[in-house]
Amino acid sequence: MIRKVFRIGVLVLLGIGPAALPAAALAADARLRALSFAASPVAARVTLDLSRFTGEHYFTLDHPFRAVIDLPQTQALRGLRLPAGRGLVAGVHMARRPNGALRLVFVLRAPAAVHVGWAFSPARGHQLVLTLGGVQPTLEAAAAPSAIPTPIRVRHAPANTGRDIIVAVDPGHGGVDPGAIGPDGLEEKNVTLAIGRLLAHRIDEQRGMRAVMTRDRDIFIPLRERRVIARRAHADLFVSIHADDVSQHYIAGASVYILSLRGASNEAARLLAARENAADLKGGIKLSDKSSTLASVLLNLSQSATISESMTAARQVLASLDRSVPVRKPQVQQAAFVVLKSPDIPSMLIETDYISDPREDLKLRNPAYQRRVADAIFKGIRVYFHEHPPAGTLFAEERERQSDRLVARNR
Secondary structure: OEEEEOOOOHHHHOOOOHHHOOHHHHOOOEEEEEEEEEEOOOOEEEEEEEOOOOOOEEEEEOOOOEEEEEEOOEEEOOOOOOOOOEOOEEEEEEEEOOOOOEEEEEEEOOOOOEEEEEEEEOOOEEEEEEEEOOOOOOOOOOOOOOOOOOOOOOOOOOOOOOEOEEEEEEEOOEOOEOOOEOOOOOEHHHHHHHHHHHHHHHHHHOOOEEEEEOOOOOOOOOHHHHHHHHHHOOOOEEEEEEOOOOOOOOOOOEEEEEEOOOOOOOHHHHHHHHHHHOHHHHOOOOOOOOOOHHHHHHHHHHHHHHHHHHHHHHHHHHHHHHOOOOEOOOOOEEEOOHHHOOOOOOEEEEEOOOOOOHHHHHHHOOHHHHHHHHHHHHHHHHHHHHHOOOOOEHHHHHHHHHHHHHHHHHO
């Protein structure tokens, strides 16, 4: 019999189901390219490499214990070989459903909870990650040779600690959208990618934290899909990296923005928001809001709390930037950036500097300066999560232990 039924249609309720994705991405069936897993006797971590995002419906069964996941509009790549069972997983089976879904069945040696999340790997593309049981074994991934640092996956917390904090790192622009262009031809999309990679690397080095990048190469990703990537990875924070230009070439320094429900907080912020939002037009995607009425209601109910958390996190990042690099505006700014409009993920947009200034152009193309900016952003994020750890994370457990020790010491 069915023992537990998990999430069904949550993405549609939030207005980020198939209607929110580019039509071209949904024109053909998704392809399951590879399936791999690491397992211990009590847990397993399964990674599905897919050609694109797709929905998922998963549940568990008893007698025997099984974890089942259905992937709609999905086909297995011809010749795909399923791995042999080991550890908690006794075997893996695959079948095509009459409705076009691909069903994967994991036969388990013991009952186990199922957790599902989406991620994006620079080497393997879109990934659906299933965690069976309470421990996440580490998958050893082969590092692709590159002269530029890429995000790494490290062994994080011991088995008896909480989950990692997930930070979505969003390098602005990309592909057909170069962003701002400096006086010597430096393109914003390359600066943001370099800083984003360095930031993701720092996050992945930190025990108890993990980065998910919206892009790790020179490709165009629509603004709304960047938010979809973050949500499907269950991100605790969304950080978008930019390096814009202004007509006054003498203007320089970093700024940090969060969403304003009432629009931009000043005219300059409105102009900047309009420029970033226009990126969608270059990819052939309309900017009109296609969310359902329900999504609008959910947005209104949750956005105020999310903006409050965004402000708290952004202030920490701005303070950290101010200790390391020039800052143009000493207060967090608010503007109507499309990419920041996640209803339930604290989000910020960082203008690392203005590429239009020839002196800042030189700094932004300097790897040492890029690393300084990335380090400053990371330190601000880390301080924020130490002070405001999400429930169930390693940071939350460590903070609770510190509080217990303090109480015991004062008795």
